[in-house]
Amino acid sequence: MGMGMTTSKGTIMTDWTDDFLVRALIAGVGLAVVAGPVGCIVVWRKMAYFGATLAHAALLGLAFGFILDTAPIIAVIAVCMLLSAALVGLERRRTLATDTILGILAHGSLALGLVVLAFLETVRVDLMAYLFGDILSVSWADIAWIYLGGALVLAALAVLWRDMLSITLHEDLARVDGIPVERRRFLFMILIAVIVAVAMKIVGILLTVSMLIVPAAAARPVSSSPEQMAILSAVIGALSVLGGLVGSLTWDTPAGPSIVVTATTLFLLSYLSRFRAQKG
């Protein structure tokens, strides 16, 4: 942590591509625009804990990435997909409740990730950066990953959107209508996995889920259609990134948490405005 914070005051804004703040903003907004609509479905389908589980498992993916010497983002996505498959398999047996299974997978994989990382003596991982994010240190290569992954997720979401709405409203009705429910659900889990892998670098593992949940929840009181809520949550997410970065620069606070604090503030404002509108 503490990266860039001290040097920020001395940065000269001659070449804007060198400015870490610009990179942070571009990266953060890119994430927010994708996390918003996906987060809406996460909120509607009550998958918040699932997102958290994948975020915890991301550390294990990171460890495997070091061992196998692959791009961390690929390893994280792979581990998240394995975990999604494990969840679907365990859910079918019906002997344990879903939240219990998720709890086991989340903490088991986080712990395993930490243990595996401890064995890798040649690698020194800045754990704090992965847990709480390091948005001020994103590179142009990171941004390329974010926008590539983000574009893929948005394209897939556009195709899945209608079916996901039907499944969310009533799974059996969707099945009778001929929608391949299980396949759609698994595809959607993969989308979350991609977002987790991308978001890890920016807001960190522990705050990734908040980028999915908080803007979507903040959009709910001011939305009257699913699409409106998706777009508004993307906007609220982007505003949170902007507000968080400005706040971080002004008060020298950690950037990732500042973004989440801004999003939470917007959430509270949104609910209060609705509450007052109902009273008046």
Added chain:
Amino acid sequence: MTGMPHKTDAPALVSLTGICKRYGDTSVLDHVDLSVHAGEIVTLVGPNGSGKTTLVRVLLGLSEPSTGAVSRARGIAIGYVPQVVAVDETLPIKVERFLALALRRGQDKSDALTRAVEEAGIGRILDRPLSSLSGGENRRVMLARALLRDPDLLVLDEPAAGVDVSGQSALYNLISDLRARRGCAVLVVSHDLHLVMAQTDRVVCLNHHVCCTGHPETVSRHPEYLALFGADVGRSHAVYTHRHDHHHDLAGEAIHDGHGHDHEQGHHHD
């Protein structure tokens, strides 16, 4: 029931034969036969936990039977109205958008939607959030949704649940109107006999196995039925029943065997 095509003459839209469904050691369905023919209203009655919903899920293809055969007519469209649909408030969606979601891709939107909305009488609530509807409104919206794909068979699971009494009779009238207008077959699942009986062509009484089946009046006098629902139900039911102009030959109509053989035989009314 004059003027209806004779049930056994019409082709079977769906037929289930020898359906068994077991969960572990528990047998929920035991050699159940059920068929629904074009244009008829069939009521599936049985106490709570008798396997009605399981049977419907098998019929719809939502659940695989342990043994037995399910056959559906080629190209059949089924409109399904599930038990009370709880709509979560976290998803903001208006009634009209909800209905439009159920249209086939590329299906002409205006025609089917307008007709279904009109038939279900929900024109006034199209702009309301789905989560704000009353029980009766919710049922009607789900019914309109089921009508969108011009179904050959409507399957309604406990349509009266969560609807007040006046709403219930309106709903049942609506269902029988729909049959008359569209000629679709209707399968109604119910644990509440009183209102259903008057409009239905055939009753199948289920308690894990088929206890008895036949015309409502016949079934209501069947010993197994009375044992299941109590003699009180039989009596109160009589109050609600229409007095038909034809009478039944009890000896000829009585079902001798309630254990899953061909119940279609022997239900000839004169």
